[in-house]
Amino acid sequence: MDDLVNITVDGLKMQVPKGTLLWEACQAHGIDIPIFCYHTKLGPVGACRTCLVEVEGMTKGPITACSTPVTDGMVVRTRSPIAQKAQRGILEFLLLNHPLDCPICDRGGECPLQDQTFAYGPGSSRYVEPKRHHVKPIVLGPTIALDRERCVLCWRCVRFTAEIAEDKSIVLLDRGDHTVVGTFQDEPYVSNFSGNVVELCPVGALTARKQRFNFRPWELQNRPSICPHCAFGCNINISVRKNDEVIRFLSRDNPEVDDSWLCDRGRFDFEFINSPQRLTAPLVRDGDAFLEVSWTEAFELISNRLRSILDESGAHALAGIAAARMTNEGLHVFKRFMRDVVGTGLVDHTPRPNLRLTPGQQQAFARLGRNLMPIAGLDDARTILLLGADPSEREPVMELRIRQAVNRHGAQLVIANPEEITLSPKASHAASYETGGLAAFIRSLTSALRRGPQGSNNDDSASALVRTYLAEGPIAVIYDASFPGTLDKGDAVLALDDFVEALRARAAVGTLPLLDAANSMGARDLDILPPDGWSSSVIDALLGPDSQVRAAILAGADLAAGAGEETLRRLNQLDLLVVQELFMTETARLADVVLPAASFAEQIGTFTNSERRVQRLHEAVPAPGVARADWEILVDLSQHFDNALPYAGARQIWDDIRRTVPAYAPVAFDSIGPRGVRIEETQVLESA
Amino acid sequence: MSKEPILFKHLAVPDINKLGVYVENGGYEGLRKAVTDMKPEDVTKEVSDSGLRGRGGAGFPTGRKWSFIPKGVLPTYLVVNADESEPGAFKDRELMERNPHQLLEGVALSAYAIGCRLAFIYVRGEFLYIQEILDAALAEAYAGGYLGKNIFGSGYDIEIVVHRGAGAYICGEESALLDSLEGYRGFPRLRPPFPAVKGLYGQPTVINNVETLANVPHIVRHGSAWFRSYGTEKSPGTKICSISGPVQKPGNYELEMGTPFRVLLEEKAGGMLPGKTLKAYIPGGASAPMLPNRPEFIDVPITYEDYPAVGSTMGSASFILIPEDVCIIYAQLRISEFFAHESCGKCIPCREGTxxxxxxxxxxxxGEGREDDLPLLLDICDNILGRSFCALGDFSTSNIVASIKYFYDEYEEHIRRRACPHISATAAVA
Known part of the structure; x- marks a missing residue:
């Protein structure tokens, strides 16, 4: 192939794509070259000079591997005396003013400066001058602290804020060896993505204020998982101490999803897992108090009371609502328990779009849910159209993917929103409509599309938008499946479906919905909905004035939180309220039986993200006390009924999901690797 | 100089800084000839044929630099590097101060050659009065129709903007100059892409020194063959030499390339001041390695090619003279202070090494030197040289290496006696 070039590195002949950076080529072939400023997600800056290598024919001394594209016939030596001397020299410079406070440094033990000094650096220092000192730590903002003495000025944080998050908050101040990292005029560094700079920092200069001096890296084990905070499905590593304490979340690069970035909510909001307030044993109401009981006692009590209610009033006297943050396995068992064990169809999930769709609207909504594009496909989009959708609020890391698609791949961003959103300044075109006017706005685009080439010459704004931005694909349409601010959501569904169909007649189109919770897509795919689908809500059936419901199982569904008196009264009135929860929530306080559930970090299972990628959860830490996974609780409870559920583990449940949800059929549990498996559009279509 | 000077020819003409006087003396004739009679590529060819090389110090062939500008990528920019901040250099200042139209004509001609309609002159921060002189000359030239829209009825428009820097040595490095001109902090840029491909505002850009461009009107007017009648085969033309130190007549002198340094020192500058003996001299500003007072170094012809042959560089031809009574270590300290102060901080070797x-x-x-300080200094230099991001790191090493090479005994004496033998200098350092 002519786009490959031959190079020789340390005697090893390799073929690499033309234009590859030398460092990347070496890395791909297992040849390590020390770096500080270079980072694969940020591109070269050439500032630290640590990656100096010898190249045959070089005229001005060794060259930086991080910023030099390979050329055919290049002969490189990374460990020759010249290269070693250069690398050692740079590391000596780096350590001149470094405080060497490794014993108390958060990075000690996982520090590139330590590791690279060990591997490539000088054994001793020749520096006898006093070291440079700075006031420390500097509080950069609410989340981040800065130690300027440890900083090696690699520009990674500066480049992250300039190129990735684009808030340009972190800058270099002063000159020469007075240069320091800081913020313009000491304004606080406030960002939804601040935690990323801690991970990017190759030394212990930037630390998370919540986590400083809390751990030694070598105490920690990293266990792969998925962020539970939104439907985007960012991959994480959970750092665990002594097998039972969650210390931090780190990013786990999945180029298909997060591209190594996390938002601050995802990164920092994990304390709930370790909380001493977690429920650790089943509780049964005793007057105004709760008594700890065994699982068996709890299950017997539930089954006896439930049976008598069902015998008296029929299966429709029981309703069940599950949290959309539960695993696919938990949701599936929940559905099986409700429908097959006790025989009620009154199941639903929460949070969910508050839709009341007619049959026709339901079909349109289902069609929209089928034509999903991959998140990484944003990079290929010519136009990204945000229709009433604000990714920064709902799925923050999508904001970074969109910025990247615009900056590196030349996508045009078109934003239609009644209000300014975070991404608005990034838009090639921003269209506004009156609050509640989404459907009308979409229809104006559809008519412009349908008018065809002549009609779209009209000089109204919709025609101009269509002409300028929607003439050629691929077009990514991102919408918020909750249609916030829209009163007639069903009408918006119809308008959107019609628009996508009209667009598809002209260009390649992909859609992505913004959803509510980590497994909202799973809850939809597994049909955790009332028998009439999106046309009603079990919450209404449960809480409505004419409710026939006498018993409810609420799995992670905190309906009482912030609710009005009427809701509390209804929940109080229930003859049996069973709550599966992590905490004694407002709803749990009203329950007759409270069952302690395991968090996402304490169980094996899967989430399906908003691009329909199935990703694996692992048991990072044990659940507190006798708490169990949601599915396990319901399987055990089912043993007290006639149609006991047969599942012994998540794998077995997954296989049952594959049997009942055709779209998931091709995905074997063991095929779900570290980057998950995205269920392609065609598979969904076939199952429809 | 036996032949007529080129750049300083009109230095003595009263009011040559005024448009009318400049025009009376043949000014803007080259520009008129070019835009009415010549194609842009003819101008480039004439300059290429003349062998004109960059006068900022690097000596890159000017015509070749222009030829790197890709065809059809518009707009293109011409940027004049007037950030003259090398210690010892003050030639561009005099060229701009005394004869601003000569530069403006050169800028317009060169801009025409590369298809540029908006050119910038980046003057160093301290040159406020130079900016005023240039702006006054510009206003006159615009009003007279020599610059601006449709000059000489040719349809060619040229606008020139004078921009003053904020006082950083690094901004004389051409890519950092572009950063600064764009309104950012000056840091050298990663290359490739080179400025000829992606320069100012991401567009093809040529950056030339003041003295380089001041030559262009004369080359266009009189032809490349005439220009080549000056100087040597590899260094055609003349060179403005700045000479400073204890000489009778310090200042700028225009010499034909190839004139020995001895002529500059003894004839032009009138020799050393009474009672002063030359100990060493730096030929090309603080970044050029110093040479001791030995006949073979005093008789070096001033050219791009002859100074490298004796282990130094002509650079911008800024001659700094160090007399016998100045401590060489003290002189070196001043140079090292300069480079440490002016390091931009981007790359580690320069930031930490200087x-x-x-x-x-x-x-x-x-007097606190240690035995192993001299090998240490040389090894630090070795770890900076060729390792730093831009040439400024390299520059910081040249005089350390040269001063230790030629004045090893003086360093050793400092270390052995635990004091500087030159009392006055030591007092100044303490």
């Missing part, structure tokens, strides 16, 4: 050099030299000068 202060280390400075502190070590200062210790030696204060």
């Amino acid at each position: 202060p280390w050099l400075m502190k070590t030299v200062r210790r030696i000068e204060r």
Whole structure:
């Protein structure tokens, strides 16, 4: 192939794509070259000079591997005396003013400066001058602290804020060896993505204020998982101490999803897992108090009371609502328990779009849910159209993917929103409509599309938008499946479906919905909905004035939180309220039986993200006390009924999901690797 | 100089800075000829044929630099590097101060050659009065129709903007100059892409020194063959030499390339001041390695090619003279302080290395030198040279290496006696 070039590195002949950076080529072939400023997600800056290598024919001394594209016939030596001397020299410079406070440094033990000094650096220092000192730590903002003495000025944080998050908050101040990292005029560094700079920092200069001096890296084990905070499905590593304490979340690069970035909510909001307030044993109401009981006692009590209610009033006297943050396995068992064990169809999930769709609207909504594009496909989009959708609020890391698609791949961003959103300044075109006017706005685009080439010459704004931005694909349409601010959501569904169909007649189109919770897509795919689908809500059936419901199982569904008196009264009135929860929530306080559930970090299972990628959860830490996974609780409870559920583990449940949800059929549990498996559009279509 | 000077020819003409006087003396004739009679590529060819090389110090062939501009990528920019901040250099200042139209004509001609309609002159921060002179000349030239829209009825428009820097040596490095001109902090840029491909505002850009461009009107007017009648085969033309130090007549002198330094020192500058003996001299500003007072170094012809042959560089031809009664370590300390102060901080070798050099030299000068300081200094230089992001790191090493090479005994004496033998200098350092 002519786009490959031959190079020789340390005697090893390799073929690499033309234009590859030398460092990347070496890395791909297992040849390590020390770096500080270079980072694969940020591109070269050439500032630290640590990656100096010898190249045959070089005229001005060794060259930086991080910023030099390979050329055919290049002969490189990374460990020759010249290269070693250069690398050692740079590391000596780096350590001149470094405080060497490794014993108390958060990075000690996982520090590139330590590791690279060990591997490539000088054994001793020749520096006898006093070291440079700075006031420390500097509080950069609410989340981040800065130690300027440890900083090696690699520009990674500066480049992250300039190129990735684009808030340009972190800058270099002063000159020469007075240069320091800081913020313009000491304004606080406030960002939804601040935690990323801690991970990017190759030394212990930037630390998370919540986590400083809390751990030694070598105490920690990293266990792969998925962020539970939104439907985007960012991959994480959970750092665990002594097998039972969650210390931090780190990013786990999945180029298909997060591209190594996390938002601050995802990164920092994990304390709930370790909380001493977690429920650790089943509780049964005793007057105004709760008594700890065994699982068996709890299950017997539930089954006896439930049976008598069902015998008296029929299966429709029981309703069940599950949290959309539960695993696919938990949701599936929940559905099986409700429908097959006790025989009620009154199941639903929460949070969910508050839709009341007619049959026709339901079909349109289902069609929209089928034509999903991959998140990484944003990079290929010519136009990204945000229709009433604000990714920064709902799925923050999508904001970074969109910025990247615009900056590196030349996508045009078109934003239609009644209000300014975070991404608005990034838009090639921003269209506004009156609050509640989404459907009308979409229809104006559809008519412009349908008018065809002549009609779209009209000089109204919709025609101009269509002409300028929607003439050629691929077009990514991102919408918020909750249609916030829209009163007639069903009408918006119809308008959107019609628009996508009209667009598809002209260009390649992909859609992505913004959803509510980590497994909202799973809850939809597994049909955790009332028998009439999106046309009603079990919450209404449960809480409505004419409710026939006498018993409810609420799995992670905190309906009482912030609710009005009427809701509390209804929940109080229930003859049996069973709550599966992590905490004694407002709803749990009203329950007759409270069952302690395991968090996402304490169980094996899967989430399906908003691009329909199935990703694996692992048991990072044990659940507190006798708490169990949601599915396990319901399987055990089912043993007290006639149609006991047969599942012994998540794998077995997954296989049952594959049997009942055709779209998931091709995905074997063991095929779900570290980057998950995205269920392609065609598979969904076939199952429809 | 036996032949007529080129750049300083009209230096003595009263009011040559005024448009009318400049025009009376043949000014803007080259520009008129070019835009009415010549194609842009003819101008480039004439300059290429003349062998004109960059006068900022690097000596890159000017015509070749222009030829790197890709065809059809518009707009293109011409940027004049007037950030003259090399210690010892003051030639561009005089060229701009005394004969601003000569530069403006050169800018317009060169802009025409590369298809540029908006050119910038980046003058160093301290040159406020130079900016005023240039702006006044510009206003006159616009009003007279010599610059601006449709000059000489040719349809060619040229606008020139004078921009003053904020006082950083690094901004004389051409890519950092572009950063600064764009309104950012000046840091050298990664290459490739080279400025000829992606320069100012991401567009093809040529950056030339003041003296380089001042030559262009004369080349266009009189032809490349005439220009080549000056100087040597490899260094055609003349060179403005700045000479400073204890000489009778310090200042700028235009010499034909190839004139020996001895002529500059003894004839032009009138020799050393009474009672002063030359100890060493730096031929090309603080970044050029110093040479001791030995006949073979005093008789070096001033050309791009002859100074490298004796282990130094002509650079911008800024001659700094160090007399016998000045401590060489003290002189070196001043140079090292300059480079540590002016390091931009982007790359590690320069940021960390230049202060280390400075502190070590200062210790030696204060009588606190250690036995292994000299090999240490040389090894630090070795770890900076060719490792730094831009040439400024390299520059910081040249005089350390040269001063240790030629004045090893003086360094050793400082270390052995634990004091500077030149009392006055030591007092100044303490």
